[in-house]
Amino acid sequence: MYIIKVKGVAKIPDYVQLRDEQFTLLAYFRVDRPEKHLEKAGLGDKQAYIMGLVKDLPFGRIIKLEL
Template sequence: MYIIKVKGVAKIPDYVQLRDDKFTLLAYFRVDRPEKHLDKVGLGDKKDQIMGLVNELPFGQILKLEL
């Protein structure tokens, strides 16, 4: 699984993309509202771990996520 942090502009907030190994989009959510979307893809129990990585990840970089 891969994680990408996308920088928002003006009134558009910052977003996070979660993608599988084939780079198919699994989840797309605002950085400040991840709960519902992570629960929907079955990663609600790993929210703290994922959001810790998101907060440290620079915008535009792709990080391979090993869960």
């Protein structure tokens, strides 16, 4: 699984994308509101870990998540 942090502009907020090995979009959510989307993707129990990575992740950078 891969994670990408996308920078918002003006009134558009910052977003996070979670993608699988084939780069299919699994979840797309605002940085400040991840709860519902991570639960829907089945990653609610890993929310603290994922959001910890997102906090330090530079915009536009893709990293591989080892869950």
